[in-house]
Amino acid sequence: MPQSSTQGGRSAVPxxxxxxxxxxxxxxxxxxxxxxxxxxxxxxxxxxxxxxxxYGGVFNYLTRVELEVERNVLELRALMPDATETDRLFYEDVWSPQELQHGILLDAVQQSLGMTPAETDLAVSARIRLIGVLSHLPGMLGVIRLLYYLTGAATERSAVIAYSRLVNGLGAMGEHAIAETVIAPIRRQEPGHFAFYRMSAGVLVGEEGLSDWQLQLARILRRRSFDLVGVNNRRQRADFGDVARALEFDRDLPEVARQVSLVERELLWAERQGLEVPGYIMAALEEAIALSNARSGRFDPAGS
Structure with missing residues (x-):
């Protein structure tokens, strides 16, 4: 059976x-x-x-996203008040401390670059709290858990791509210290997070089981609610576009989108043979890059 490895540890699992x-x-x-x-x-x-x-914009964006893990944990508590013990163990005791330390390391790099610390938003929205209330309805917790796993998987694949390209870019500049002692160690932890979300989604769908209506509702909600990691408004969407351009996502965007969408293609869209990338993911990436281009004056958005 194919293996998924977290690189360098014992955490290799089917x-x-x-x-x-x-x-x-x-x-x-x-x-x-x-x-x-x-x-x-x-x-x-x-x-x-x-x-x-x-890479100043890249460091600022990644630092903010990593430090906002504190809000993410509060959101998960609100979204899934009846979370499984394994979910709670992962996001409270494993993922959160690791991600917070990633943010601290990236913030230290920002300081060494003479940059202003990233601004973080730690407030939990009313929408998140409402969804948590709905989780008590029959069948809804399974849908919410699946969306959590899909969001986590897409986020972690995005992170692996971003950190890999940042390591390579810094190395090419001769900035080996921060590449090898900050970015590379962060990158080594991200595949384990992805493995957790991928396996969790597989256990939920394959072992615990979801009904057809739950899967269909998950498809509808995923299509309507998908957004890129760290994006909560139009400005942040353009900021993500800045990161994508700095790390050259725009040069092979279909491949980036294919990797980001891996788990949801497996679980939500497997019946659509030949579907390489869900349209909502490609559209989100293209919009972010277009907003970044427009903001930087690379082209006239009115003519796009």
Whole structure:
């Protein structure tokens, strides 16, 4: 059976596991990948001005997203008041401490570049709280859990792509200290997060089971509610576009979208043979890049 590995640890597991196997994976992953240490990072930057010019927006965006994990945990508590023990173990005790430390490391790099700290939003919206209330309705918790796993999987695939390209870009500039002691260690933890979401979705659909109406509702809600990681408004959508352009997502956008949509293509759209990318994901990426281009004056949006 194909394996999904978190690189460098014992946390290699089959894509499809039982609920017990998923729990063991989370426990092993936590042991293999404790939160990163700021003391172990080398924040030496040879050319702060050039790094800031090329990747300042990337660092600012990624720092904000990682530090907003505090809000994400509050949202998950509100969304899934009856979360499984494994879900709660993962997001409270494993994912959250790791992501928060990622944000601290990235913020330290920003400071070494002479940048203003990223602004974070830690308020939980009324919409999230309302969805949490709806989770008590028959069958709704399963739908909400599936959407949580799909969102997490798409987020983590986006993160792996972004951090991989940032490592390569910084390395090409000769900025090996922050590439190898900050960005690369962060990147090594992200595949384990993706593996959790992918396996959790598989356990939910394959072992626990969802009815046809639950899957259909998940398709409808996913199509209508999908957004890119860290995007909550139009300005942030353009900010994501800045990141995408800086990391050259726009040069191979269909492949980026294919990777981001991997789990939902497997679970929601498998019956659509030949569907490479759900249209809503490609549209979101294209809109973000278009907004970034328009904001930077690369073309006239009225003519697009």
């Amino acid at each position: 894509r499809r596991v039982s609920a017990d196997g998923l729990r063991r994976f989370v426990e092993t992953f936590a042991e293999d990948h404790p939160p990163l240490s700021l003391a172990a990072a080398d924040l030496t930057v040879k050319d702060p001005g050039e790094v800031r010019r090329r």
